[in-house]
Amino acid sequence: MNSELISPTSRPAKDGWHEIRVRIAPSPTGPVHLGNIHTALFNWLFARKYGGKFILRFEDTDLERSDRKWEELIYKEMRWLGLDWDEGPDVGGPYAPYRQTERLEIYRQYAERLREQGDVYYCYCSPEELEAERKAAEQSGTVYKYSRRCLHLTDTERKAKEEELRAAGRRPVLRFRVPEGVTLAWDDLIRGRIETASDTISDFVIMRGNGIPLYNFAVVVDDITMKISHVIRGEGHISNTPMQLLVYRALGERPPALGHIGHILGTDGKKLSKRNGDAYVGDYRDRGFLPEALFNFLALLGWTPPDGQEILSREAIIEAFELERVGKSPAIFDLEKLEWMNGVYLRSLDREELVRRALPYLQRAGLVGEPGELTAAQREQIGRVVGLYQERIKTLAEIGPATEYFFRDEIEYDAKAVQKVLKAASRPHLEAVVARLEHLGAEEWRVETLERELDGYVAEQGLRRLEVFQPIRVAVTGRTASPPLFDTLAVLGREKVLRRLRYALDHLVPG
RNA sequence: GCCGCCAUCGUCUAGGGGCCUAGGACAUCGCCCUUUCAAGGCGAAAACACGGGUUCGAAUCCCGUUGGCGGUACCA
Numbered sequence: 001m002n003s004e005l006i007s008p009t010s011r012p013a014k015d016g017w018h019e020i021r022v023r024i025a026p027s028p029t030g031p032v033h034l035g036n037i038h039t040a041l042f043n044w045l046f047a048r049k050y051g052g053k054f055i056l057r058f059e060d061t062d063l064e065r066s067d068r069k070w071e072e073l074i075y076k077e078m079r080w081l082g083l084d085w086d087e088g089p090d091v092g093g094p095y096a097p098y099r100q101t102e103r104l105e106i107y108r109q110y111a112e113r114l115r116e117q118g119d120v121y122y123c124y125c126s127p128e129e130l131e132a133e134r135k136a137a138e139q140s141g142t143v144y145k146y147s148r149r150c151l152h153l154t155d156t157e158r159k160a161k162e163e164e165l166r167a168a169g170r171r172p173v174l175r176f177r178v179p180e181g182v183t184l185a186w187d188d189l190i191r192g193r194i195e196t197a198s199d200t201i202s203d204f205v206i207m208r209g210n211g212i213p214l215y216n217f218a219v220v221v222d223d224i225t226m227k228i229s230h231v232i233r234g235e236g237h238i239s240n241t242p243m244q245l246l247v248y249r250a251l252g253e254r255p256p257a258l259g260h261i262g263h264i265l266g267t268d269g270k271k272l273s274k275r276n277g278d279a280y281v282g283d284y285r286d287r288g289f290l291p292e293a294l295f296n297f298l299a300l301l302g303w304t305p306p307d308g309q310e311i312l313s314r315e316a317i318i319e320a321f322e323l324e325r326v327g328k329s330p331a332i333f334d335l336e337k338l339e340w341m342n343g344v345y346l347r348s349l350d351r352e353e354l355v356r357r358a359l360p361y362l363q364r365a366g367l368v369g370e371p372g373e374l375t376a377a378q379r380e381q382i383g384r385v386v387g388l389y390q391e392r393i394k395t396l397a398e399i400g401p402a403t404e405y406f407f408r409d410e411i412e413y414d415a416k417a418v419q420k421v422l423k424a425a426s427r428p429h430l431e432a433v434v435a436r437l438e439h440l441g442a443e444e445w446r447v448e449t450l451e452r453e454l455d456g457y458v459a460e461q462g463l464r465r466l467e468v469f470q471p472i473r474v475a476v477t478g479r480t481a482s483p484p485l486f487d488t489l490a491v492l493g494r495e496k497v498l499r500r501l502r503y504a505l506d507h508l509v510p511g
Numbered sequence: 512g513c514c515g516c517c518a519u520c521g522u523c524u525a526g527g528g529g530c531c532u533a534g535g536a537c538a539u540c541g542c543c544c545u546u547u548c549a550a551g552g553c554g555a556a557a558a559c560a561c562g563g564g565u566u567c568g569a570a571u572c573c574c575g576u577u578g579g580c581g582g583u584a585c586c587a
């Protein structure tokens with residue numbers, strides 16, 4: 001058995017790696033999936049931890065689905081999360097180009113070399129013929145492997161096939177000749193040794209007739225030519241690895257260190273999708289999650305720092321990050337924990353920063369104008385409002401609905417709240433409150449004075465605060481739950497409060 | 512079907528033969544604080560998938576079973 005294909009398990013910067021070079025190679029065919037950004041994060045952390053390079057490269061050989069707009073989105077999401085890259089299509093680098101469709105000549109040369117060595121051969125089979133082979137294998141219950149009929153063609157047969165294809169306006173594909181009796185093995189950075197017998201692998205296509213390379217070939221050529229030292233990717237790639245090892249071997253190259261991390265799954269244990277939770281990075285931005293919270297949360301999916309700390313700054317995560325502490329089992333994405341963590345980060349923001357982050361969401365809710373057009377006074381007022389909700393929201397998207405009653409003149413009254421609290425029995429209390437508050441001028445409208453008046457009334461009448469406060473609360477906010485009453489009244493302002501109190505007096509329900 | 516990977520509370524995980532009557536976090540429940548809602552404090556409930564080995568001793572090592580996931584493409 002041939003076992004020389006072991007890739008190094010060495011730790012970086014400890015034995016002989018001149019430079020740590022890792023990469024993330026997404027295909028720009030759609031929105032950025034959380035799983036991809038998770039993989040990107042781990043690569044980024046690894047590079048940053050060991051002073052290596054983090055490279056961004058696009059695998060855009062799926063011509064049908066690849067689009068520049070998706071490339072732009074990848075840039076955007078990476079920047080949003082704070083994952084910066086040292087080399088990439090936009091910033092260039094010593095191993096440019098970083099887009100596979102611009103590297104076709106490179107693949108052609110490597111393919112040509114493999115052909116000269118006899119490691120690949122032309123295959124003229126049509127999709128229909130291959131399909132028939134597969135069907136036959138399936139029916140006879142044997143494992144499907146390409147028949148290799150094109151490998152054994154005589155010269156005249158080959159000529160004929162060539163003509164046939166040319167007439168149809170097509171060219172043959174290049175197929176890899178998988179050797180028999182070889183053990184393809186590597187010591188996975190996070191799973192230990194993994195082995196596969198080459199006999200279980202069918203001769204795979206490495207290049208289409210049109211010169212577009214296929215994944216298992218292009219990825220190897222890119223990693224070789226870009227001098228990638230460590231490949232950290234999702235466990236879905238484990239089954240591709242043996243084929244890639246074959247290509248490295250044929251090319252006489254030592255494979256990079258390989259590490260396969262677990263996938264991120266939805267709550268049903270299946271791949272993340274709309275059904276079991278949002279799958280794309282942008283979804284989480286829209287829902288009001290802070291990038292630093294998502295960063296922290298994603299880092300903890302499949303990795304834990306030695307001290308078990310959960311709330312960690314970006315710097316602390318880089319500092320503590322070790323591939324040795326990355327787990328191998330898949331992780332279910334727990335939205336509730338993310339929400340908790342987002343709340344923690346939200347609460348840690350200072351007032352000014354909170355306003356800055358909340359503004360886009362308030363705007364989207366139609367409650368405030370363009371950030372640039374706000375007066376200092378308006379900004380100040382927004383600050384007071386969001387301040388009241390800072391420890392009451394888990395995501396920024398909640399800020400609009402939560403604070404609506406501060407911004408609108410007309411508010412919506414929750415029907416159940418009205419039924420329960422705004423009863424005729426509260427009339428004397430509300431009237432007394434209006435009478436007391438009316439005397440307060442706008443300049444006296446402060447938490448202390450409001451507290452003095454309202455508590456004064458409660459004390460004089462020997463009431464419980466709740467009896468008086470809840471009707472007021474529902475009258476001015478439309479609901480039974482709000483920030484502390486005095487604060488709410490103070491921020492709401494004299495005019496809105498008195499107007500709503502009077503309105504409520506006109507609309508009390510029986511009881 | 513075949514090949515491969517994975518398997519500790521509902522979830523994320525600690526644990527790498529005795530320190531485990533299995534620890535932490537989220538969620539849940541209870542109590543405290545309290546003008547409501549939060550936040551915060553305290554506490555409770557909750558797991559080593561199953562079966563064989565190895566060993567004086569197994570959550571930790573080995574084998575099998577079961578389950579989940581992935582691959583089996585001229586997708587990446």
